[in-house]
Amino acid sequence: xxxxxxxxxxxxxxxxxxxxxxxxxxxxxxxxxxxxxxxxxxxxxxxxxxxxxxxxxxxxxxxxxxxxxxxxxxxxxxxxxxxxxxxxxxxxxxxxxxxxxxxxxxxxxxxxxxxxxxxxxxxxxxxxxxxxxxxxxxxxxxxxxxxxxxxxxxxxxxxxxxxxxxxxxxxxxxxxxxxxxxxxxxxxxxxxxxxxxxxxxxxxxxxxxxxxxxxxxxxxxxxxxxxxxxxxxxxxxxxxxxxxxxxxxxxxxxxxxxxxxxxxxxxxxxxxxxxxxxxxxxxxxxxxxxxxxxxxxxxxxxxxxxxxxxxxxxxxxxxxxxxxxxxxxxxxxxxxxxxxxxxxxxxxxxxxxxxxxxxxxxxxxxxxxxxxxxxxxx
RNA sequence: GGACCCGUAGUGUAGCGGUUAACACGUCUCCCUGUCACGGAGAAGAUCGAGGGUUCGAUUCCCUUCGGGUCCG
Numbered sequence: 001x002x003x004x005x006x007x008x009x010x011x012x013x014x015x016x017x018x019x020x021x022x023x024x025x026x027x028x029x030x031x032x033x034x035x036x037x038x039x040x041x042x043x044x045x046x047x048x049x050x051x052x053x054x055x056x057x058x059x060x061x062x063x064x065x066x067x068x069x070x071x072x073x074x075x076x077x078x079x080x081x082x083x084x085x086x087x088x089x090x091x092x093x094x095x096x097x098x099x100x101x102x103x104x105x106x107x108x109x110x111x112x113x114x115x116x117x118x119x120x121x122x123x124x125x126x127x128x129x130x131x132x133x134x135x136x137x138x139x140x141x142x143x144x145x146x147x148x149x150x151x152x153x154x155x156x157x158x159x160x161x162x163x164x165x166x167x168x169x170x171x172x173x174x175x176x177x178x179x180x181x182x183x184x185x186x187x188x189x190x191x192x193x194x195x196x197x198x199x200x201x202x203x204x205x206x207x208x209x210x211x212x213x214x215x216x217x218x219x220x221x222x223x224x225x226x227x228x229x230x231x232x233x234x235x236x237x238x239x240x241x242x243x244x245x246x247x248x249x250x251x252x253x254x255x256x257x258x259x260x261x262x263x264x265x266x267x268x269x270x271x272x273x274x275x276x277x278x279x280x281x282x283x284x285x286x287x288x289x290x291x292x293x294x295x296x297x298x299x300x301x302x303x304x305x306x307x308x309x310x311x312x313x314x315x316x317x318x319x320x321x322x323x324x325x326x327x328x329x330x331x332x333x334x335x336x337x338x339x340x341x342x343x344x345x346x347x348x349x350x351x352x353x354x355x356x357x358x359x360x361x362x363x364x365x366x367x368x369x370x371x372x373x374x375x376x377x378x
Numbered sequence: 379g380g381a382c383c384c385g386u387a388g389u390g391u392a393g394c395g396g397u398u399a400a401c402a403c404g405u406c407u408c409c410c411u412g413u414c415a416c417g418g419a420g421a422a423g424a425u426c427g428a429g430g431g432u433u434c435g436a437u438u439c440c441c442u443u444c445g446g447g448u449c450c451g
Binding site: 035042238289298 | 405406410411412414416417418
């Protein structure tokens with residue numbers, strides 16, 4: 001089981017400080033959650049992960065179901081014993097893969113509609129390679145092409161075998177380009193699945209419900225009220241939130257105003273640096289995002305002065321650390337020039353060093369925001 | 379001494395008697411918010427070794443030459 005205690009509420013915003021206790025450790029919130037899809041933070045050993053001040057990580061049900069399979073993990077005693085990850089863990093339910101392997105793949109879009117968000121998905125439309133039904137979703141396995149079903153019951157059963165501290169309800173993440181009617185119908189499924197997840201759930205793991213509703217205010221509020229009324233241990237917020245950080249905060253505030261105040265709130269898949277203060281000010285406690293780790297592996301470092309692209313040869317001349325203002329293990333040791341060389345030479349240690357720095361940078365950034373809440377300035 | 383092969387963007391290759399010479403890697407620019415290191419989108423970059431000839435037209439055919447290589451003696 002988990003426990004969550006709010007230690008301070010901001011007077012300037014809806015931000016709050018809290019302590020989230022799990023069987024595998026305590027998390028000071030608001031907290032950034034590292035993505036560990038396959039049971040590892042990509043490019044890092046656990047010792048390296050310790051250098052990043054990461055408090056919590058999220059793995060993925062869909063991916064672990066495919067490889068190595070939940071039964072293998074269960075035979076090793078669950079995710080913590082299997083992976084030895086020295087952190088509290090969450091598992092995502094697979095609901096995002098309904099989008100990413102469906103309309104996301106068809107339309108080559110991410111969950112955030114950048115720029116012009118033309119409606120491209122209408123009511124009762126189906127993605128090409130997967131089929132969304134009232135009971136769940138038929139996928140085609142990216143591993144061997146076989147048909148593969150995942151629904152609320154199955155997702156919870158898998159997540160119980162995986163054994164993370166916090167598990168998530170199975171939802172449908174609708175595409176950002178879906179019209180109102182699509183979102184409305186999708187929400188009916190996500191809500192029905194939420195109740196199935198609760199009924200299926202028998203473990204002591206914390207189970208979070210998921211709020212959807214797209215960019216539509218009435219649907220977001222309806223979803224937050226319904227999901228918030230159910231006996232979940234916490235709540236996650238999924239889907240899209242418009243194109244900019246300010247709009248995102250507004251949408252999150254619609255939702256957070258309806259959710260039970262004392263339970264933890266997790267925001268799924270958001271976390272560019274510019275978004276983070278807004279997300280926290282909206283009253284979110286934890287949020288995961290691929291950005292620091294994923295961008296690191298594509299050669300980009302985040303710094304107090306903006307992004308740095310280490311694939312650019314110009315950095316070969318630069319003797320400074322990634323960010324002279326950063327205290328991470330990488331910035332205390334390595335030069336931009338060397339890291340740039342490693343990235344350009346496609347040495348994996350380059351990606352590792354950037355991952356360590358980026359995660360530390362994000363965690364420090366959030367730690368500073370916690371301090372700001374404590375001081376009453378956020 | 380004889381026979382033959384090759385020489386096309388930074389690199390490795392494809393190609394054909396006829397509009398803006400193709401591909402891969404590399405380079406450069408941009409993009410990647412519940413992940414994809416081995417990703418996405420664009421751009422730049424070649425007087426097709428040199429000289430001559432045949433032809434309406436040659437990177438493509440012929441000759442010479444230079445450079446690299448293989449085999450025989």
